[in-house]
Amino acid sequence: EVQLVETGGGLIQPGGSLRLSCAASGFTVSSNYMSWVRQAPGKGLEWVSVIYSGGSTYYADSVKGRFTISRDNSKNTLYLQMNSLRAEDTAVYYCARDLRIVGRKDYYYMDVWGKGTTVTVSS
């Protein structure tokens, strides 16, 4: 079964650091594009970061320079290192498989999502 499980969330003080993990099963993380998406309490979805299968990484402006996306191929796990955390980073963080199908017609979409892990930044 294709599955993603996020861990690592918790309560952290402003300015602190946290590392989120996303363990994949049923497919290979390194062969896919993988994204982090977050959702602040009562708000909509916000894309945070993506790592391409080739290793390129990209970030939303709101987290650029503070967050780092990475993966451990041996553990088939995706990570999000979050530094200099702010109150506005409080959210549920989801990892998602970010499919990019290129052929006669291209299709881009996120087809597998984890259940999410909650990050609360507060003193």
Add this chain to the structure above:
Amino acid sequence: EIVLTQSPGTLSLSPGERATLSCRASQSVSSSYLAWYQQKPGQAPRLLIYGASSRATGIPDRFSGSGSGTDFTLTISRLEPEDFAVYYCQQYGSSPRITFGQGTRLEIK
């Protein structure tokens, strides 16, 4: 950055009725890069539609997507009780950056 604006913000309908949700982009988006998701309280988003009009695996045929350019629509032909949720459109037109619409809440009237 491409901004997606969804309307209405909230849609109140009864089971059995037809729902029409709109997603408008601030600039043209290839239909290949437009997707729709459903999210229920306490759950992760679920892919409904990709490529603007292709249903994802396991999605009932009462869900359909259409549109091109800057205007896209998600239609639910006959609402079932389990369809009441929040719906988001998403675009990759400004890839690598991805944006979501602010969501439409579909509630029971």
